[in-house]
Amino acid sequence: xxxxxxxxxxxxxxxxxxxxxxxxxxxxxxxxxxxxxxxxxxxxxxxxxxxxxxxxxxxxxxxxxxxxxxxxxxxxxxxxxxxxxxxxxxxxxxxxxxxxxxxxxxxxxxxxxxxxxxxxxxxxxxxxxxxxxxxxxxxxxxxxxxxxxxxxxxxxxxxxxxxxxxxxxxxxxxxxxxxxxxxxxxxxx
Numbered sequence: 001x002x003x004x005x006x007x008x009x010x011x012x013x014x015x016x017x018x019x020x021x022x023x024x025x026x027x028x029x030x031x032x033x034x035x036x037x038x039x040x041x042x043x044x045x046x047x048x049x050x051x052x053x054x055x056x057x058x059x060x061x062x063x064x065x066x067x068x069x070x071x072x073x074x075x076x077x078x079x080x081x082x083x084x085x086x087x088x089x090x091x092x093x094x095x096x097x098x099x100x101x102x103x104x105x106x107x108x109x110x111x112x113x114x115x116x117x118x119x120x121x122x123x124x125x126x127x128x129x130x131x132x133x134x135x136x137x138x139x140x141x142x143x144x145x146x147x148x149x150x151x152x153x154x155x156x157x158x159x160x161x162x163x164x165x166x167x168x169x170x171x172x173x174x175x176x177x178x179x180x181x182x183x184x185x186x187x188x189x
Contacts, residue, residue: 005075006175020078024085035093036116040101048101052145055094056152063087063160067167076171080164091156092127095149096120102142109142110135127153 005013066083073079100119102109112135114122122135126149137143 005078016075016078020075020082024082027082027086028089031089031093035097035120038097040097040116041104048098048105051101052094052098055090055097059087059090059094062090063163067163070164070167071170071174073171074175076168076175079171080168083164084161087160088156091152092120092123095126095145095152096123098145099123099142102145106139106141109139110137123149126150129153 005016008016063083066079066087070076070079070083096116096119099110099122100114100116103114103119110122112118114135118135125132125135126146137146
């Protein structure tokens with residue numbers, strides 16, 4: 001039987017935490033670099049919807065896969081951190097890309113033209129529900145996309161976070177049950 005995270009030495013736990021944070025940082029960095037390097041200037045508005053829907057479906061599959069990994073992990077809390085560090089930036093970057101492409105293909109979609117950084121900034125302000133008001137959707141398509149992000153934000157924060165926390169709880173309960181089983185069997189012998 002493998003040991004749980006709590007049973008590991010302090011040094012080993014720190015090393016695992018460092019690796020998890022490093023993997024998460026590398027994943028976020030790779031996604032942001034890809035966002036800035038992808039040829040989004042060449043995509044048209046219909047393709048924006050297709051890419052956004054495909055990206056969101058991939059996000060759902062990613063979350064489902066991560067939930068299974070968390071529940072089976074020896075360190076479910078660390079896996080949860082890694083999952084959050086993967087799906088949250090991916091969600092935000094998908095909408096940023098969508099806003100950028102929409103703004104490039106439909107003049108006047110927003111109150112000002114958007115660079116990639118402006119689109120990312122707008123996405124984060126919508127996600128954080130800050131809404132500074134400096135950038136706002138003007139056309140119906142842009143407003144619909146913002147509404148979809150708002151609904152997605154609620155789902156992501158509420159449902160996905162709850163599912164991830166449930167997977168952590170399942171993983172921890174599995175370890176506790178395995179620990180109890182090994183103690184029971186070793187006490188009988």
